[in-house]
Amino acid sequence: MGRTVGEQSIQFDSSVYLLGGGSVVGKLEGEGPLGKYFDRVGEKDGLFGCSSWEEAESALQKEALSIAMEKAGVSREELRLIYAGDLLAQTIASSFGVMGFHRPVYGLYGACATMGEALSLASMAVAGGYGDYVGAVTSSHFCSAEKEFRYPLGYGSQRPLSATWTVTGSGACVLGTRRSRARITGITTGKIVDYGLKDSFNMGACMAPAAASTIEANLRDFGRRPEDYDRIITGDLGEVGQKILFDLLAERGISIEKQHMDCGIEIFDKETQDTHAGGSGCGCSAATFAAYILPKIEKGQWKRILFIPTGALLSKVSYNEGKSVPGIAQAVVAEHC
Amino acid sequence: MEQSRKEQEKIKKYEDYVKRKTPVHSLAKNMWWAFLSGGLICTLGQGILNFCRGLGLDKETAGSWTSVSLILLSVLLTGLNVYPKLARRGGAGTLVPITGFANSVAAPAIEYQKEGQVFGIGCKIFTIAGPVILYGILISSFLGLIYYFLHMWGLA
Numbered sequence: 001m002g003r004t005v006g007e008q009s010i011q012f013d014s015s016v017y018l019l020g021g022g023s024v025v026g027k028l029e030g031e032g033p034l035g036k037y038f039d040r041v042g043e044k045d046g047l048f049g050c051s052s053w054e055e056a057e058s059a060l061q062k063e064a065l066s067i068a069m070e071k072a073g074v075s076r077e078e079l080r081l082i083y084a085g086d087l088l089a090q091t092i093a094s095s096f097g098v099m100g101f102h103r104p105v106y107g108l109y110g111a112c113a114t115m116g117e118a119l120s121l122a123s124m125a126v127a128g129g130y131g132d133y134v135g136a137v138t139s140s141h142f143c144s145a146e147k148e149f150r151y152p153l154g155y156g157s158q159r160p161l162s163a164t165w166t167v168t169g170s171g172a173c174v175l176g177t178r179r180s181r182a183r184i185t186g187i188t189t190g191k192i193v194d195y196g197l198k199d200s201f202n203m204g205a206c207m208a209p210a211a212a213s214t215i216e217a218n219l220r221d222f223g224r225r226p227e228d229y230d231r232i233i234t235g236d237l238g239e240v241g242q243k244i245l246f247d248l249l250a251e252r253g254i255s256i257e258k259q260h261m262d263c264g265i266e267i268f269d270k271e272t273q274d275t276h277a278g279g280s281g282c283g284c285s286a287a288t289f290a291a292y293i294l295p296k297i298e299k300g301q302w303k304r305i306l307f308i309p310t311g312a313l314l315s316k317v318s319y320n321e322g323k324s325v326p327g328i329a330q331a332v333v334a335e336h337c
Numbered sequence: 338m339e340q341s342r343k344e345q346e347k348i349k350k351y352e353d354y355v356k357r358k359t360p361v362h363s364l365a366k367n368m369w370w371a372f373l374s375g376g377l378i379c380t381l382g383q384g385i386l387n388f389c390r391g392l393g394l395d396k397e398t399a400g401s402w403t404s405v406s407l408i409l410l411s412v413l414l415t416g417l418n419v420y421p422k423l424a425r426r427g428g429a430g431t432l433v434p435i436t437g438f439a440n441s442v443a444a445p446a447i448e449y450q451k452e453g454q455v456f457g458i459g460c461k462i463f464t465i466a467g468p469v470i471l472y473g474i475l476i477s478s479f480l481g482l483i484y485y486f487l488h489m490w491g492l493a
Contacts, residue, residue: 051451052451147448151444151465152444152445152447152448152449152464152465153418153421153444153447153448154415154416154418154420154421154440154443154444154447154448155421155440155441155444155445155465156415156420156421156423156424156425156427156431156432156437156440156444157421157424157432158362158367158424158425158428159425160361160362161359161360161361161362162359162360195347195348195351196344196347196348196351196352197348197351197352197355199355202355202359205355205358205359209351240355240358240359240360243358244354244355244358247354247358274425324348
């Protein structure tokens with residue numbers, strides 16, 4: 001079982017193991033600095049053999065979860081629960097993506113922090129004894145996200161330098177009670193933090209306060225210092241958000257500059273790929289976690305990390321009605337064992 | 338009241354801070370590319386116009402052919418995914434001429450085709466150009482009315 005610690009965290013006493021991860025990304029991500037770590041890279045058209053962007057995103061989820069299950073050695077029948085989420089309205093990419101597994105499902109929306117949410121809930125289910133094997137999967141697709149939140153793809157516009165590039169990709173993990181080389185030992189659930197910013201093209205700045213809040217809460221609740229983590233890895237703050245996060249934490253007397261890494265900054269090469277501030281989307285942190293972070297923990301290169309996907313909570317409607325863009329960040333502590 | 342004022346100040350402070358931390362495109366460079374791309378499109382238009390005039394068309398007909406040709410070119414380039422690439426550099430230079438308007442109509446038509454002829458293309462083709470069309474017609478009707486009255490009173 002687990003027990004609550006501090007104000008926002010849970011420490012798992014019984015072990016929640018990470019049994020396998022799967023990642024599938026688009027061509028641009030495959031050409032990026034992390035390209036060689038992903039399990040599968042798609043073709044240039046971004047359709048993954050489907051006829052629409054939304055279908056393609058569902059295909060990404062289906063494949064990522066299948067790969068994770070295969071690596072974990074878990075059959076479809078053994079999977080007790082699936083937590084799935086994405087960015088599209090009514091999370092249709094997840095619904096159509098995991099439908100074919102015919103397993104019990106919870107659909108999630110937590111903006112780009114959804115992988116943190118999915119891993120948190122899956123850990124709680126495993127720790128609580130409600131499933132021996134539980135899946136967590138999220139996705140995003142550049143084209144479907146542009147359509148959902150911005151402009152049609154063919155529309156010619158200039159993106160500001162603070163804008164992030166939605167990652168086409170999906171990451172999945174299978175968690176369970178069977179012993180492995182990596183486990184989740186605790187989580188810190190994020191609060192919604194709003195600093196009143198309204199710029200949807202500067203999501204790093206909208207989410208940084210939430211990341212700072214969750215990181216501070218995690219350190220306080222567990223009585224740790226930043227040095228207790230080999231890496232503190234945020235989801236998709238990008239270049240602008242990272243600078244702001246450092247400043248916000250410095251105000252609270254916390255320095256994480258030595259340990260910090262951001263999936264959005266890692267996944268693209270901003271000099272050659274013209275992606276501006278970095279990658280974003282709930283596929284960004286999920287695919288990076290499954291492909292790059294998890295293997296490093298399994299091998300023991302990193303003993304303990306803090307993984308904090310970050311999300312900007314907005315919709316086209318809330319934006320048009322003049323609402324601000326609040327942020328949320330969900331933290332997961334993963335350790336080598 | 339006091340609380341909300343303080344809240345506003347806090348928001349403003351964070352906004353200013355974020356503004357300082359956020360890099361922006363160089364204005365001079367943007368203006369140069371806009372000047373170049375916009376100028377090239379207009380020069381092309383002038384070329385088409387001169388060509389049509391050379392064929393013996395009157396000014397108005399030649400002008401129509403110019404607009405139609407530029408629109409066709411823009412729609413083709415949108416379909417071939419070239420126009421958004423030009424716009425990334427060109428900015429206002431590719432947005433302001435008639436080609437930008439054509440692009441803003443063609444792009445949703447392509448994107449929403451999957452959602453059907455009626456609810457896809459039909460409903461969403463003017464999602465970007467809609468405001469320009471609506472307020473353009475509104476303002477020109479209003480100005481037309483003013484012109485009508487000035488004319489009636491013998492002032493224009």
